[in-house]
Amino acid sequence: MLLKIGFFMPKSLLPITSNGNFWRQMTNNITQTTLKNGMKIMLKEIHTAPIISSWMWYRVGSRDEPTGKTGVSHWTEHMQFKGTKKFPANMLDKFISREGGRWNASTSHDSTRYYETMPADKIDLALRLEADRMMNSIFDAKEVASERTVIISEREGHENEPLFKLSEAMHQAAFRVHPYHHEIIGDKADLHTITRDDLYNHYRAYYVPNNATLTMAGDFETKAMLKRIKELFEPIPKGATPPRLIRPEPEQNGEVRFSVEGPGETTFIQIAYRFPIASHPDYFPLQVLDSLLGGASGLSYKTSRFYRSLVDTEYAVDVSAWSEATIDPYLYRIAITNHPKRSPEEILAVFDSEIKKIQDELVSKAEITRAVKQACAVFAYSSENITNQAFWMGYAEIFATYDWFVKYLDSLAKVTPKDIQRVAREYFQPNKRVVGTYIPKGLEA
Amino acid sequence: MAKRTTKPVKPSLPSSEDIYRATLPNGIIVLARANFSNPSISMGGYLPAGSIFESDKKLGLADFVASSLMRGTQKRGFDSIYNELESVGASLGFDSGVHNVSFGGRALVEDLPLLLKLLSESLRTPTFPNDEVEKLRAQLLTGLSLRAQDTSDMAGLEFDRMLFDDHPYGRPGDGFVETIQAITRDDMEEFHRRYFGPKGMIIALVGAIEPKKAVDAIARVLGGWQVADQVSAPELPQHKPIKKTVKHHHKIAGKTQSDLVIGTIGPRRRDPEFISASLGNSVLGQFGMMGRIGDVVREKSGLAYYASSSLHAGTGPGTWDVSAGVNPKNLAKAIGLIEKELRRFVKSGVTKEELADSQANYIGRLPLSLESNGGVTNAILNIERYGLGLDYYPRYESMVRVVTRADVLETARKYINPDRLVISTAGP
Numbered sequence: 001m002l003l004k005i006g007f008f009m010p011k012s013l014l015p016i017t018s019n020g021n022f023w024r025q026m027t028n029n030i031t032q033t034t035l036k037n038g039m040k041i042m043l044k045e046i047h048t049a050p051i052i053s054s055w056m057w058y059r060v061g062s063r064d065e066p067t068g069k070t071g072v073s074h075w076t077e078h079m080q081f082k083g084t085k086k087f088p089a090n091m092l093d094k095f096i097s098r099e100g101g102r103w104n105a106s107t108s109h110d111s112t113r114y115y116e117t118m119p120a121d122k123i124d125l126a127l128r129l130e131a132d133r134m135m136n137s138i139f140d141a142k143e144v145a146s147e148r149t150v151i152i153s154e155r156e157g158h159e160n161e162p163l164f165k166l167s168e169a170m171h172q173a174a175f176r177v178h179p180y181h182h183e184i185i186g187d188k189a190d191l192h193t194i195t196r197d198d199l200y201n202h203y204r205a206y207y208v209p210n211n212a213t214l215t216m217a218g219d220f221e222t223k224a225m226l227k228r229i230k231e232l233f234e235p236i237p238k239g240a241t242p243p244r245l246i247r248p249e250p251e252q253n254g255e256v257r258f259s260v261e262g263p264g265e266t267t268f269i270q271i272a273y274r275f276p277i278a279s280h281p282d283y284f285p286l287q288v289l290d291s292l293l294g295g296a297s298g299l300s301y302k303t304s305r306f307y308r309s310l311v312d313t314e315y316a317v318d319v320s321a322w323s324e325a326t327i328d329p330y331l332y333r334i335a336i337t338n339h340p341k342r343s344p345e346e347i348l349a350v351f352d353s354e355i356k357k358i359q360d361e362l363v364s365k366a367e368i369t370r371a372v373k374q375a376c377a378v379f380a381y382s383s384e385n386i387t388n389q390a391f392w393m394g395y396a397e398i399f400a401t402y403d404w405f406v407k408y409l410d411s412l413a414k415v416t417p418k419d420i421q422r423v424a425r426e427y428f429q430p431n432k433r434v435v436g437t438y439i440p441k442g443l444e445a
Numbered sequence: 446m447a448k449r450t451t452k453p454v455k456p457s458l459p460s461s462e463d464i465y466r467a468t469l470p471n472g473i474i475v476l477a478r479a480n481f482s483n484p485s486i487s488m489g490g491y492l493p494a495g496s497i498f499e500s501d502k503k504l505g506l507a508d509f510v511a512s513s514l515m516r517g518t519q520k521r522g523f524d525s526i527y528n529e530l531e532s533v534g535a536s537l538g539f540d541s542g543v544h545n546v547s548f549g550g551r552a553l554v555e556d557l558p559l560l561l562k563l564l565s566e567s568l569r570t571p572t573f574p575n576d577e578v579e580k581l582r583a584q585l586l587t588g589l590s591l592r593a594q595d596t597s598d599m600a601g602l603e604f605d606r607m608l609f610d611d612h613p614y615g616r617p618g619d620g621f622v623e624t625i626q627a628i629t630r631d632d633m634e635e636f637h638r639r640y641f642g643p644k645g646m647i648i649a650l651v652g653a654i655e656p657k658k659a660v661d662a663i664a665r666v667l668g669g670w671q672v673a674d675q676v677s678a679p680e681l682p683q684h685k686p687i688k689k690t691v692k693h694h695h696k697i698a699g700k701t702q703s704d705l706v707i708g709t710i711g712p713r714r715r716d717p718e719f720i721s722a723s724l725g726n727s728v729l730g731q732f733g734m735m736g737r738i739g740d741v742v743r744e745k746s747g748l749a750y751y752a753s754s755s756l757h758a759g760t761g762p763g764t765w766d767v768s769a770g771v772n773p774k775n776l777a778k779a780i781g782l783i784e785k786e787l788r789r790f791v792k793s794g795v796t797k798e799e800l801a802d803s804q805a806n807y808i809g810r811l812p813l814s815l816e817s818n819g820g821v822t823n824a825i826l827n828i829e830r831y832g833l834g835l836d837y838y839p840r841y842e843s844m845v846r847v848v849t850r851a852d853v854l855e856t857a858r859k860y861i862n863p864d865r866l867v868i869s870t871a872g873p
Binding site for chain 2: 050145162301308337383
């Protein structure tokens, strides 16, 4: 399927302070329940358009993949579009598309999710499809063979990009032990050797109702919808608790630097600091810190501290920064497109002085309020769309609980200038970071 | 199927009933539609100051000007403009095409006055500060060096060049290194003075505001804009016909994947056969998993992650093309499969079932494309730009249903000749 590798969440997802009613409307009136087989259900009625969006979340991603089987989660996701007896491969797309539906899937470090957004009166098809492919996908050997070359082609497309090469090397350098060390698409060696049975076993182990959450938003009536969900999903037997690969990354002692070479004329730098898990109390001050340094996701970031210190001053032609909400400790990354007149050392020196500044000088309260308002607006835009609303409901469930999402406003409002300084000092330490440089070898490389 | 007790919501399609259209005394056309289900607004529009006015030596000038509009105005500098916007989580941006400079923005409705004020200042009183222009030039040049390394961008750029030759549509809007280096600040000022003005400008606003109030708000900031000698765009020249299939490979060393674009001229957006062409294209390379092209190149052969066809229809002649990313060693095979599909398409058209599927898809997906304020803004701008009529969306279902297999076949044959294709590839 046309998936997006890594479904990045906006850097901050904050409620509307200027319109508290909006946020309450957004987070209230959600029906949550768990079926007898352990499947979690979250339903939210929204009667603004005749549309329903349904998301099926499985707690499995590249985090669960051992060496030799990297990419198996993503490939399994592709195979979920290859048919069951009831919904054969060549008919699946037709069934959804001719009803005017939109569907897709994505695999992240921690989860694999499938969605269908349909005209409201057609959503039953999506539910029947998801119930069926939770246990009846065929994984035909011929389809596996053809998908192998499709995924290798997908990877080769990524390899064309300098930033993919840099990012892949960054994960390798930052994670020696933890499975976050490989790209979600997997290593090419494994894409050549993973078998049909590897895929099928992965599917059977993780695609069980007690490892799944269904979130739905849109134009339905909760009681009737819940009844239908029970009819379709409750007969699916509970499975064994899926295995987890637990390999914590040991502490980093000293800065790691690496370089990657490739074609082109532009140099890129990527810097990674270690960030805590999303349910850690420091996650919220770090989100505000990220807004100040790199700007709010979904908006221009020309007044962010990194932009002002690096791009306005012509050390870089662009800079962006982002983190991800994850189950295990992950990274805060800063990507810099170097100005052709500047050396990587000059750029890093300016970058370091900006980090030092935020560690030495307290930020103002006004800066924090501003970051909150920015993210509020981004969240309002995102919620115009019913697909997004169903997405947000399930999102926090993967690494925390829905409560994390409901309390987001409170958690952010509590952040103080001193919190920001403390987390800046604690997490932005040079001996705990990784710095990678993409060195262009010219047009004939 | 779940039984419901509440009444289902009816689709609310933009129509003459709820799109408010007004012409300001200076000629600016304003379109507005309310949506109170969310506290935000979306704004978009364009004015006729595109790359059609550029000389070959200054390619990229319109784009450079559009990118500079928010780098400084008579009232405030770059940092102040963005500080005002970003502090409230609003956004505003400009872009350029062959015909128009376009703009778009969004904000919480309480910040609409700010958004419109900055739009007006950027359009009317940009100052093109020297240091900002030079910063931007370095950024544009880096963009061009990245473009030179991008197999998809370069296959597309060469495709347009071969298909349209010296027609304005054959030139890249972001120019070339030497043309970006040749553009002066004076060129930018002059371009702005000659071509920017209220004549031909359209602006649409959708969100949590009464339409009449939206028009008033726009009139307050842009109603006084007068440009006496605003130059009108020249007629679009004819493009040369393609007489035989032409192929070109653009070499980019060190790449693991090649991109290909194969295609020809397509209809204009306002041509009567546009919907037939669009439905035909859906069968060819869109419906489900990228239609027949996706089925043959991806599903059956496993050659590509993406392989689809597209119809790009605008003011002038459009393009109808197939694109894919494949391993370099499979390039010839993929091209062969695509050519075969194009031959089949013009020989026997689409089946009854295929057409019915795409028709159902077009009708069913309409509410989805119109659920966000941004989606509605684009929809009503298209209505205005291509003269589709304010009741285009209520009429849409019947316009789609009326298309027959014979219509699709006739349209396919009118545009696609498998012996007269442009085949552009880029990669190692």
